[in-house]
Amino acid sequence: MANHDKAKRGIPPKADFNAWYPAIVEIADLVDKRYPIKGMDVWRPYGWRAMKRIDALTHAEMERTGHDEVHFPLLIPEDLLEKENRLVALLKAAREAGVDPSELRMDEEPAGFKKEVYWVKHAGESDLDVPMFLRPTSETAMYTMFPLWVRSHADLPLKTYQIVNTFRYETKQTRSFIRVREIHFFEAHTAHVDEEDATRQIEEDLEIVANIMNDLGLPYIASRRPVWDTFPGAWYTIGIDVIMPNGRTLQVASCHHYRDQWAQAFDLTYEAEDRTTKHCHQTTYGMSERLLGAVVGMHGDDAGLIMPPSMAPIQVVLIPVAAHKTEAVMETIHEVNNRLKAIGIRTHVDDRDIRPGQKYYDWEIKGVPLRLDIGPRDVENGNAFAARRTGGKHPLPISDIESYVRSELTEIQATLLKASEEHRTSIVRFANNLSELDSEGAIFEVAFCGTDADAEVLEKSSGLTLLGEALEPFAEPKPCIVSGEMTTTRQHLARMY
Amino acid sequence: MANHDKAKRGIPPKADFNAWYPAIVEIADLVDKRYPIKGMDVWRPYGWRAMKRIDALTHAEMERTGHDEVHFPLLIPEDLLEKENRLVALLKAAREAGVDPSELRMDEEPAGFKKEVYWVKHAGESDLDVPMFLRPTSETAMYTMFPLWVRSHADLPLKTYQIVNTFRYETKQTRSFIRVREIHFFEAHTAHVDEEDATRQIEEDLEIVANIMNDLGLPYIASRRPVWDTFPGAWYTIGIDVIMPNGRTLQVASCHHYRDQWAQAFDLTYEAEDRTTKHCHQTTYGMSERLLGAVVGMHGDDAGLIMPPSMAPIQVVLIPVAAHKTEAVMETIHEVNNRLKAIGIRTHVDDRDIRPGQKYYDWEIKGVPLRLDIGPRDVENGNAFAARRTGGKHPLPISDIESYVRSELTEIQATLLKASEEHRTSIVRFANNLSELDSEGAIFEVAFCGTDADAEVLEKSSGLTLLGEALEPFAEPKPCIVSGEMTTTRQHLARMY
Numbered sequence: 001m002a003n004h005d006k007a008k009r010g011i012p013p014k015a016d017f018n019a020w021y022p023a024i025v026e027i028a029d030l031v032d033k034r035y036p037i038k039g040m041d042v043w044r045p046y047g048w049r050a051m052k053r054i055d056a057l058t059h060a061e062m063e064r065t066g067h068d069e070v071h072f073p074l075l076i077p078e079d080l081l082e083k084e085n086r087l088v089a090l091l092k093a094a095r096e097a098g099v100d101p102s103e104l105r106m107d108e109e110p111a112g113f114k115k116e117v118y119w120v121k122h123a124g125e126s127d128l129d130v131p132m133f134l135r136p137t138s139e140t141a142m143y144t145m146f147p148l149w150v151r152s153h154a155d156l157p158l159k160t161y162q163i164v165n166t167f168r169y170e171t172k173q174t175r176s177f178i179r180v181r182e183i184h185f186f187e188a189h190t191a192h193v194d195e196e197d198a199t200r201q202i203e204e205d206l207e208i209v210a211n212i213m214n215d216l217g218l219p220y221i222a223s224r225r226p227v228w229d230t231f232p233g234a235w236y237t238i239g240i241d242v243i244m245p246n247g248r249t250l251q252v253a254s255c256h257h258y259r260d261q262w263a264q265a266f267d268l269t270y271e272a273e274d275r276t277t278k279h280c281h282q283t284t285y286g287m288s289e290r291l292l293g294a295v296v297g298m299h300g301d302d303a304g305l306i307m308p309p310s311m312a313p314i315q316v317v318l319i320p321v322a323a324h325k326t327e328a329v330m331e332t333i334h335e336v337n338n339r340l341k342a343i344g345i346r347t348h349v350d351d352r353d354i355r356p357g358q359k360y361y362d363w364e365i366k367g368v369p370l371r372l373d374i375g376p377r378d379v380e381n382g383n384a385f386a387a388r389r390t391g392g393k394h395p396l397p398i399s400d401i402e403s404y405v406r407s408e409l410t411e412i413q414a415t416l417l418k419a420s421e422e423h424r425t426s427i428v429r430f431a432n433n434l435s436e437l438d439s440e441g442a443i444f445e446v447a448f449c450g451t452d453a454d455a456e457v458l459e460k461s462s463g464l465t466l467l468g469e470a471l472e473p474f475a476e477p478k479p480c481i482v483s484g485e486m487t488t489t490r491q492h493l494a495r496m497y
Numbered sequence: 498m499a500n501h502d503k504a505k506r507g508i509p510p511k512a513d514f515n516a517w518y519p520a521i522v523e524i525a526d527l528v529d530k531r532y533p534i535k536g537m538d539v540w541r542p543y544g545w546r547a548m549k550r551i552d553a554l555t556h557a558e559m560e561r562t563g564h565d566e567v568h569f570p571l572l573i574p575e576d577l578l579e580k581e582n583r584l585v586a587l588l589k590a591a592r593e594a595g596v597d598p599s600e601l602r603m604d605e606e607p608a609g610f611k612k613e614v615y616w617v618k619h620a621g622e623s624d625l626d627v628p629m630f631l632r633p634t635s636e637t638a639m640y641t642m643f644p645l646w647v648r649s650h651a652d653l654p655l656k657t658y659q660i661v662n663t664f665r666y667e668t669k670q671t672r673s674f675i676r677v678r679e680i681h682f683f684e685a686h687t688a689h690v691d692e693e694d695a696t697r698q699i700e701e702d703l704e705i706v707a708n709i710m711n712d713l714g715l716p717y718i719a720s721r722r723p724v725w726d727t728f729p730g731a732w733y734t735i736g737i738d739v740i741m742p743n744g745r746t747l748q749v750a751s752c753h754h755y756r757d758q759w760a761q762a763f764d765l766t767y768e769a770e771d772r773t774t775k776h777c778h779q780t781t782y783g784m785s786e787r788l789l790g791a792v793v794g795m796h797g798d799d800a801g802l803i804m805p806p807s808m809a810p811i812q813v814v815l816i817p818v819a820a821h822k823t824e825a826v827m828e829t830i831h832e833v834n835n836r837l838k839a840i841g842i843r844t845h846v847d848d849r850d851i852r853p854g855q856k857y858y859d860w861e862i863k864g865v866p867l868r869l870d871i872g873p874r875d876v877e878n879g880n881a882f883a884a885r886r887t888g889g890k891h892p893l894p895i896s897d898i899e900s901y902v903r904s905e906l907t908e909i910q911a912t913l914l915k916a917s918e919e920h921r922t923s924i925v926r927f928a929n930n931l932s933e934l935d936s937e938g939a940i941f942e943v944a945f946c947g948t949d950a951d952a953e954v955l956e957k958s959s960g961l962t963l964l965g966e967a968l969e970p971f972a973e974p975k976p977c978i979v980s981g982e983m984t985t986t987r988q989h990l991a992r993m994y
Contacts, residue, residue: 036577
């Protein structure tokens with residue numbers, strides 16, 4: 001079913017990223033954008049397998065950290081929002097009472113996200129009594145149920161997650177995986193006995209992020225977002241931004257520490273060991289199909305995708321290279337294939353009746369990390385000829401093919417990770433003063449401790465966006481880029497997707 | 498998070514199936530029905546793991562048979578239905594022209610399912626130009642794309658499937674897994690060069706059904722549905738009905754042979770080897786979370802669920818039985834656990850600080866097929882004490898615990914399958930004449946070759962529903978139960994869910 005027109009195969013150079021990206025996601029058979037709703041692509045088998053491999057990394061991390069997988073309904077009745085409105089009211093009252101504004105990062109417009117949801121107001125031939133919306137994310141749905149599940153401290157921490165479809169009525173230009181209207185979404189929601197335990201959860205989330213980014217070979221920056229970019233009802237939000245090849249950043253994940261703000265609105269309490277009733281402290285952690293967009297964008301090249309072995313749907317493609325598929329060659333191909341499968345390597349034998357050059361070209365586009373060619377001479381010599389998608393070719397002895405292939409994949413993974421670290425180093429620059437914030441395609445690290453007004457100056461004068469505070473401050477104080485005051489607060493400025 | 502009130506734990510006797518079923522799905526922590534939309538339950542971790550194990554059986558069958566997994570958008574624009582309306586018109590015209598009515602099983606009301614869908618007509622603050630609906634199933638979405646994917650005979654057969662959420666605005670009483678409004682759904686859609694190849698696909702589907710039903714230990718009947726129960730646009734529909742404990746049948750799957758009827762409406766053509774353009778022949782095959790409902794209903798007993806080892810989220814639970822969790826006992830428990838995990842068995846160590854009796858009770862409710870108790874004396878004797886959920890207890894030598902546990906699980910699986918075959922035998926009875934169709938809780942096998950009018954007589958006089966023609970006719974002709982004419986056509990009558 002992979003019969004794209006050959007004419008479509010012209011891949012724009014990656015240097016022209018805005019042309020390359022939307023082309024390669026279709027040329028490599030990840031998605032089909034011709035479905036008649038803007039921003040809702042069809043996942044083709046290869047793209048879906050890639051996404052599921054990334055999900056598998058997430059599931060493994062969730063299992064390691066003791067999160068339970070749940071699955072909530074897609075539809076949320078509008079009247080559940082009353083409790084969210086209560087949250088807004090609570091926060092507003094606190095603000096009016098003069099509470100520290102850093103704790104009040106709630107959008108004061110009740111349920112401002114209503115502008116971005118799809119509504120279901122009709123079913124069959126009836127008008128629904130209570131309109132419902134398609135989940136943009138599941139706080140409201142879940143926090144309606146959590147009070148039924150949490151009774152005492154023994155039920156805590158409650159660590160749940162789900163991987164589901166979420167929806168956002170995007171009015172901006174859509175882009176496969178990056179800005180879509182039906183989103184393949186991961187969300188973890190937890191409840192804890194106190195602020196401190198919720199903070200430990202955020203630390204665990206950041207460890208999970210680090211593991212997954214390492215698996216995918218993605219260069220990223222974690223930042224505590226400025227007040228105005230904090231999630232509604234959160235004490236603070238940490239955004240995870242991948243550094244794309246063109247120097248723009250792509251937020252692929254975020255973690256929110258809610259303290260007990262949502263718990264107050266949703267009456268989420270527990271009986272403590274001392275028999276008193278307390279509010280839970282909560283966190284959420286979200287990631288999305290943007291991870292795949294980042295993998296596509298970061299690793300691909302002029303010839304197509306490059307899939308990191310950690311998540312490649314096919315890690316090794318085996319290709320017979322012989323004028324005729326001789327029995328000896330095919331026998332060896334299948335033997336090697338079976339041995340690799342037996343140790344859990346994801347392989348594919350390409351025995352199509354087309355010339356090997358065409359096959360090379362196809363698998364390059366799809367980014368299979370390792371190709372093994374076997375021809376009659378290789379069979380005689382007891383070798384398979386290995387070509388890495390990241391460059392480099394050499395023979396591997398078939399006698400011990402398992403360990404050789406394993407180490408090839410490890411090295412390809414390391415090559416991608418190294419390239420990603422180099423990319424980060426080449427893109428992120430320290431800027432001492434505002435006049436230095438002018439290079440195209442750079443991300444700037446600055447010392448900045450200013451007010452919201454100072455931040456506005458900074459963003460306006462540079463045309464860049466403040467990602468927020470880096471989690472590691474500077475070791476030594478430096479002069480703030482706007483006020484000149486000495487500070488250890490490290491912040492990043494970038495152009496965001 | 499499994500803190501149900503103890504008061505809730507009172508399980509009704511299974512003999513009172515209508516009380517037992519809705520109680521046990523919550524008591525065993527499969528779902529929580531308190532989500533504020535009727536027919537949309539929250540999947541709790543244990544229920545979701547059970548469903549995913551069933552999905553894993555399906556994925557394995559799809560891989561074995563060379564189906565590719567795709568993932569289509571949830572939303573379908575209403576204007577895509579124009580092509581379905583064309584299908585209706587085509588069929589109507591053919592009917593008027595006097596074509597064999599057995600080939601015209603289309604509901605003549607255009608898109609009659611509109612009465613059962615959820616509509617999205619608003620997004621954000623806008624009215625949508627084209628209303629959309631939540632997929633009840635994906636023919637329309639997929640067959641809009643298939644013509645873009647199929648060009649020549651080389652692209653055929655096209656064999657795709659997806660596992661997704663689908664929606665139906667049920668007005669009848671809802672029941673967890675059995676009749677819900679958001680449905681966890683499997684659907685395979687294929688396209689073929691001709692009717693014969695599509696027929697082979699239906700045969701393959703029935704083989705897959707047989708494998709999965711065998712894995713789940715479910716007794717079933719496959720029937721070619723009567724004309725009036727044929728899926729819109731299908732040449733014929735085969736329904737797969739599980740025989741529930743109370744003798745009612747539950748349709749858990751269906752296969753449809755479309756011939757080229759949908760292909761004509763959707764312009765799905767290919768270039769044949771002889772360069773002519775031909776219409777594809779198509780099939781679909783659907784299953785749903787009803788499979789889990791059938792597992793719950795078929796195998797459970799007064800003490801709770803019984804999960805077949807093939808799909809049990811936990812196959813073996815290990816329980817230390819000692820006044821204090823002595824080091825020696827816990828060491829042995831963990832050793833056995835690690836050895837079982839190493840061979841791929843799904844285990845759980847219950848080291849909670851409660852008495853063993855309470856643990857037995859909990860795992861009985863959840864239907865874990867095998868329990869291994871290990872106490873200080875067992876450690877001395879080198880044994881683990883095994884208790885099957887299906888009955889029977891005996892010691893197993895720890896020295897070779899892997900093979901003993903494997904054979905225990907195999908025997909439990911066989912016990913469930915045998916019970917299911919016996920259930921089938923006890924429920925299905927041959928009836929010679931209409932007066933015999935009166936036993937409560939029985940399913941009747943009859944010789945019946947009548948017209949639609951005869952079928953109506955049959956259904957009305959018995960109060961039962963005709964499941965349709967069994968795939969294997971009688972070896973010898975018998976008199977038709979209505980007309981008395983000799984026929985080999987075997988049909989079943991039952992009360993359906």
